[in-house]
Amino acid sequence: MFQPASQPEIIRSNQKDQFYVDFLRNSLADICQSLAGPRVWARWRKELDVLGEVLYFGLTTVAGYQTLGEEYVSILQVDHAQRAVPNIKRRLALVLMYSCSPYLLDRLLAYIPKLLETDRAAERISPERRQRISKMIPxxxxxxxxxxxxxxALFYLRGVFYHLAKRWTGIQYLLVRRGPGYGSMKPSFKVLAWLSLIQLTASLLHSLYKIKAGQGTVTTGTETTSESDLKRVVEDGRGTNPALRCPLCLETRRNSTATPCGHLFCWECITEWCATKAECPLCREKFQLSRLIYLQNFDSR
Known part of the structure; x- marks a missing residue:
């Protein structure tokens, strides 16, 4: 009788899968940049990332095979009863929820502020309600x-579901190898779990305190979103000074960043570009990612 996979096998499997997913994403980015140019890639880069992930898990999980990461650590996906491989519908639901749900949720939350700025929304929704909805997004x-x-944190405690998509679909892992150490005591991640819960609780209490203090900001880890940030996200670069546009996304620059050759881009755009090609999109001068210069307070002039 095979045993359920423990946290180390599941984590190593996901790390290996992420390596191959990133490789496939970079390959798709290179193809898009070669055929359509950097601006088209910058516009559709998130969609290409989702496509790369769907292709990888579609050719493995949906097709009924182990992923390269699962094969690397000898684990196998099973249903909630741990007696059979999940059926095709459950595997397809897993891939769609795992790959597409974060992208669709992000697009929805980014679309709502733009929708609130339309004339139709202004006629049907009062300004107070629109402002309240905008504050709810962060x-x-x-x-x-x-x-x-x-x-x-629950995964580190129990070691069953590494992703929310697996929890929703009830897909678990079995360890399908026998060798040295099989059946021995598994390493515990409980200390890491409790540290994660303590950090989460402190972050949540800090955010509630800031909301109660009326600062109008919500922190999510390392980012801070305010009303001015939301307004900047809704802004469209069309009709503004061309000198303020990012050459990659063609919108008003956010978090302006300079390359060693002197060209200006959004921080998010140029870092994602350099993740695939360490060169300037305009003049093709090669440089390391560490040489990018973030221009603090440059956008507030």
Whole structure:
């Protein structure tokens, strides 16, 4: 009788899968940049990332095979009864929820502020209600981050579901190898779990304190979203000074960053670009990612 997979096997499997997913994403990015140019890639880079992930898990999990990470550590996906491989519908639901749900949720939360700025919304929704909805968006993003971090803490405690998608579909792992150390005592991640819960609780209490103090900001780990940030996200670069546009996303620059050759981009755009090609998108001068210069307070001039 095979035993359930423990945390080390599941974590190593996911790390290995992420390596191959990143390789596939980089390959798709290179193809898109070669055929359509950097601007098209910058516009569709998130969709290409989702496509790369769907292709990888579609050719493995959906097709009924082990992923390269699962094969590396000899674990196998099983249903909640741990007696059979999940059926095709459950495997397809797992891949769609795992790969597409974060992207769709992010697009939805980014679309709501733009929808509130339309004339049709202005006619049907009062300004007070629109402002209230806009303030709820960073709260929702923070809630999603809390759910994810709580889920990870539960995984470190129990070691069953590494992703929310696996918890929702009930897919678990069995260790399908026998060798040295099989059946011995498994390493415990309980200390890491309790540290994660303590950190999560402190972060949540700090955010509640800031909301109660009326600062109007919500922190999600390392990012801070305020009303001015939301307004900047909704801004469209069309109709503004061309000198303020990012050459990659063609919108008003956010968190302006300079390359060693002197060109300016959004921090998010140029770092994602350099993750695949360590060169300037305009003049093709090669440089290391560490040489990017973030221009603090440059956008507030």
């Amino acid at each position: 709260v929702l993003r923070h809630a999603v981050a809390i759910i994810q971090r709580t889920h990870m």
